[in-house]
Amino acid sequence: MRRRLYFMLPTIPAARAMLDELLLARIEERYIHFLAKDSLPNDMPEANFFQKTDLIHGMELGMVVGAATGLLAGSLLLIFPPEGLEMRTIALLVAAFGGAVFGSWVSGMAAAAIPNSRLKAFEKEIEAGQVLLIVDVPLGKVKQTEEMMASRHPGFRYGGVEPHIPAFP
Template identity: 50%
Template structure:
């Protein structure tokens, strides 16, 4: 199980140093994500992906719930008032719920790609001012080691907490 650590760094050079130290500490670069303001060149630093920068995952979660509930409601209405006198069974409710959840997740996910990640709102001002946000996914048992290493070598690194869970796939 991994946890996500958030650090704000003052410059790209400092971020590069931290990434090099994390790589030496055997943190794979696919678990390091860097976010900076638009137009700032990050060079070869591991950039945050669309899934980490946007509200795509949150959008899918909301769409599944709302779409599924809407589908159940539509299915119940179809069973209660069958069109053309056709006898509809419980499978109609299930099919409508599934269709609603799929369509809701798809539409909300597409909308979510255009919305900044709501979990990163507290960092938005700092990033716009030129600071670098570094997100590091570390195993639960290495949180303290990694945090202490960064604070010891880079006292200017501003730690902003630990996310209790991270999505499995981004």
């Protein structure tokens, strides 16, 4: 299980130095992402589409709402079946699954156009030229990573921990 940590770094060279230190601390590059107003050097991993938008959160929310709506629609089909058709319990499950898929797709499409709400707190600093570091660390390394940042980079601002991160992006 991993936790997502956010740090604001004053400059791109400071972010580059932090990348080196995180790699030396055995945090894989695929778990490190930077977000800046200006373009980053090619050797620094930039935040991807999943970190920049609310896509994952929107899909999760749409899946829950869609499944509940599908479950309700399936229940109504079982209680009030169309004339001449015999409905079975499987119709309830199919409706719930269909609602979950449709809700996830629709809300995911809408959420893909919305900036990540978690990054809103860092917007002004990024526009001012600072660099946001997003790093996913194992649960046991959270404190160690925070302490390493505090001792080696006094110009950073700790942005907090995100308790739940999706497994696949």
